[in-house]
Amino acid sequence: MNIVKNEPRMNTDEHRLPEGWNRNKLSELFIIRPQKKQVKEKLDDNDNVSFVPMECLNVYNKNVTLNQTRKLHEVYGGYTYFEDDDVLLAKITPCFENGKLGIVRKLKNGVGFGSSEFIVFRPKGKVIPEYLYYYLSQESFRQKGKAVMSGAVGHKRVPKDFINEYQLPFPESIREQKRIVAILDEAFASIDKAKANAEKNLANARDLFDSYLNNIFANPGDDWEEKRLNHISENLDSKRRPVTKRDRKKGIYPYYGASGIVDYVDDYIFDEELLLISEDGANLLARTYPIAFSIHGKAWVNNHAHVLKFTNSFTQKFVQEYLNHTRIDEYVSGMAQPKLNQRMLNQIPIFLPSIIEQKRIVDQLDNLSTETKNLESVYQQKIESLDELKKSILNKAFEGEL
Numbered sequence: 001m002n003i004v005k006n007e008p009r010m011n012t013d014e015h016r017l018p019e020g021w022n023r024n025k026l027s028e029l030f031i032i033r034p035q036k037k038q039v040k041e042k043l044d045d046n047d048n049v050s051f052v053p054m055e056c057l058n059v060y061n062k063n064v065t066l067n068q069t070r071k072l073h074e075v076y077g078g079y080t081y082f083e084d085d086d087v088l089l090a091k092i093t094p095c096f097e098n099g100k101l102g103i104v105r106k107l108k109n110g111v112g113f114g115s116s117e118f119i120v121f122r123p124k125g126k127v128i129p130e131y132l133y134y135y136l137s138q139e140s141f142r143q144k145g146k147a148v149m150s151g152a153v154g155h156k157r158v159p160k161d162f163i164n165e166y167q168l169p170f171p172e173s174i175r176e177q178k179r180i181v182a183i184l185d186e187a188f189a190s191i192d193k194a195k196a197n198a199e200k201n202l203a204n205a206r207d208l209f210d211s212y213l214n215n216i217f218a219n220p221g222d223d224w225e226e227k228r229l230n231h232i233s234e235n236l237d238s239k240r241r242p243v244t245k246r247d248r249k250k251g252i253y254p255y256y257g258a259s260g261i262v263d264y265v266d267d268y269i270f271d272e273e274l275l276l277i278s279e280d281g282a283n284l285l286a287r288t289y290p291i292a293f294s295i296h297g298k299a300w301v302n303n304h305a306h307v308l309k310f311t312n313s314f315t316q317k318f319v320q321e322y323l324n325h326t327r328i329d330e331y332v333s334g335m336a337q338p339k340l341n342q343r344m345l346n347q348i349p350i351f352l353p354s355i356i357e358q359k360r361i362v363d364q365l366d367n368l369s370t371e372t373k374n375l376e377s378v379y380q381q382k383i384e385s386l387d388e389l390k391k392s393i394l395n396k397a398f399e400g401e402l
Helices: 036-041 130-134 137-145 160-165 174-218 281-286 313-324 357-396
Strands: 021-025 030-032 048-052 067-073 082-083 087-090 101-103 111-113 118-123 166-172 225-228 248-255 261-267 274-278 292-295 298-301 305-311 348-354
Touching: 048 357, 082 118, 087 130, 101 130, 118 130, 130 166, 130 174, 130 357, 166 174, 174 357, 274 313, 292 313, 298 313, 313 357
Parallel strands: 048 111, 248 298
Antiparallel strands: 021 166, 030 118, 048 067, 082 111, 087 101, 087 118, 225 348, 248 261, 274 292, 274 305
């Protein structure tokens, strides 16, 4: 096979190939989207085959999740066909950019059907599936594909021509391909193990902070007093005002809603330290983000967040953490659009220690929060470094440097 040097191609890997390597179009090395009619030659309509929806295709894991089977006649018409040892690649946004990709094996009766958004690669014998899998795992490949995607927003797809014409560099020796794959398998297994440990440590650091808070609020002291929010704060809800997107003017002042900053506008309502509490019942029940958060300085607030002013910052901080670590589901009303209205907000009981004890607890929380964030930063940097190491190893692999 001759090395392709001057053909126009959609990727631009122009570096010199190592000795014994070649470069060819994917369409010349693989059958892309094999014809499903050949299945009828080996299976009957009522035979079971594996069914693989998009969610069964993983990221940075070559194994495809197999947990469903269907009758051949149920899937033959509207789904994509593949067989054992085929490589699947998601072609639609955001699955393509996220790297959803895998090799199918141990399919029921050796056959599978799945999402119409899969691209199927069947090796012709010159490149093994694992080699292609690792090559397509590269972020550089995904970036090139993303740049030429077409279609409506939310439904963009990688063009057929991009896949067919893409030039794959590869060792002509299958033995060399297997050697590279073996190195990548071992390296990625070690990296994944280290990353899992870092992610576990990251979760533990966050759990430590939450556990400390939960312990404080679940075990109030004998001298703690039960207070209502309207007895320890001033409600400023009457001053907040929504502004439609059409009428907003861009500026430098944060515009707050139920989940935090949603925009920046050219005017402000408040200029002080305040506590905002979400009105959004869905979040109050699911806790997808903090329900209470403090703001400082000039800001605009819409009517999706209650606005409370406290006489001192210690009480505000204490109440903020108390609400974020205490269930208040019973104060949320409404079925279609549940919310925490002002009347129910005022009924929420807050167990408060003395000002001196509030200050001591808040100071401890600040110190613990600082330590937790430092640990999170260390573990997050380690995770990012491991991801970069994967990219570096992949680059070396396909430049013949392993």
